[in-house]
Amino acid sequence: MARTVVGSAVVVREKYYWPDAQLNIWTIIMLATAGLILGVSAQFMMIQNTMRLQTPWILPYGVTVGALTIVFIIVELILIAQRRLLPGVMMLLSFILLVLFITGIIGTAIQLFGGPNINNQCNAYVFNRRERGASLETLAWLQQQSICQSWQAAFAFWIIGSVFMVWMMVMASQVNQNQYD
Numbered sequence: 241m242a243r244t245v246v247g248s249a250v251v252v253r254e255k256y257y258w259p260d261a262q263l264n265i266w267t268i269i270m271l272a273t274a275g276l277i278l279g280v281s282a283q284f285m286m287i288q289n290t291m292r293l294q295t296p297w298i299l300p301y302g303v304t305v306g307a308l309t310i311v312f313i314i315v316e317l318i319l320i321a322q323r324r325l326l327p328g329v330m331m332l333l334s335f336i337l338l339v340l341f342i343t344g345i346i347g348t349a350i351q352l353f354g355g356p357n358i359n360n361q362c363n364a365y366v367f368n369r370r371e372r373g374a375s376l377e378t379l380a381w382l383q384q385q386s387i388c389q390s391w392q393a394a395f396a397f398w399i400i401g402s403v404f405m406v407w408m409m410v411m412a413s414q415v416n417q418n419q420y421d
Contacts, residue, residue, distance in 0.1 A: 256327055256415050263320075266408055271313055273401040277344070278306025280394045287387075298347035302394065305340045309401070312337060327416035331409050338405035344398040352395055362388035 281302030288295045312333055319325040352359045366388050371381035 256325065257418070258320075258325060258415055259411070262411055266404060266411070267313060267316065270309060270401065270404055273397045273404065274306045274309035274313070276306075276397045277302045277394055277401070278310070280390045281306065283390070284387075296347075296351060298344070298351055301347060302344060305337070305344055308340070309337060327412035330412040331416075334405045334408040334412065338402060338409070341398055341402040341405055345395070345402060348391070348395045348398055352391055358388070358391050362391070 281299045285295055285299045285303065288299065315333075316325065316330070319329075351357070362384075366381065366384045369381065371378040
């Protein structure tokens with residue numbers, strides 16, 4: 241412990257011990273999650289623009305949340321390199337991103353399963369059909385299948401991101417209580 245000198249302040253830093261394996265797994269999964277959501281949303285925005293259709297709000301939202309998540313992870317890595325990763329900061333930012341990810345789940349679910357939904361159209365026109373051979377119809381069917389599977393992957397990764405944000409809040413709470421000594 242440091243001594244107190246009259247007239248000056250003493251700064252005491254508490255050290256936090258993060259579990260390396262869990263933090264690395266979390267970072268890798270979240271980079272994949274953010275990259276997939278960002279990439280799929282950007283691709284769909286390009287498709288909508290090329291077809292001169294209106295862009296649903298969930299697409300630019302996905303690009304934004306994916307980019308914010310990548311920025312969050314870059315900040316996390318910088319703080320790790322400087323040995324200044326604070327549990328409180330991680331809990332706060334993870335909670336903010338958790339709310340954004342839950343909103344993404346809801347928005348994607350509305351597109352996939354609500355009203356004239358994408359999932360029914362994919363089942364009716366893509367998944368219940370098989371095209372074979374070197375033809376324009378086969379190429380179109382493959383692209384439609386890719387689009388349908390991209391919607392499903394985006395929905396799944398919104399859920400994965402939410403679960404991993406909760407995991408980060410739990411892990412940061414345990415680090416804050418020094419349970420990883």
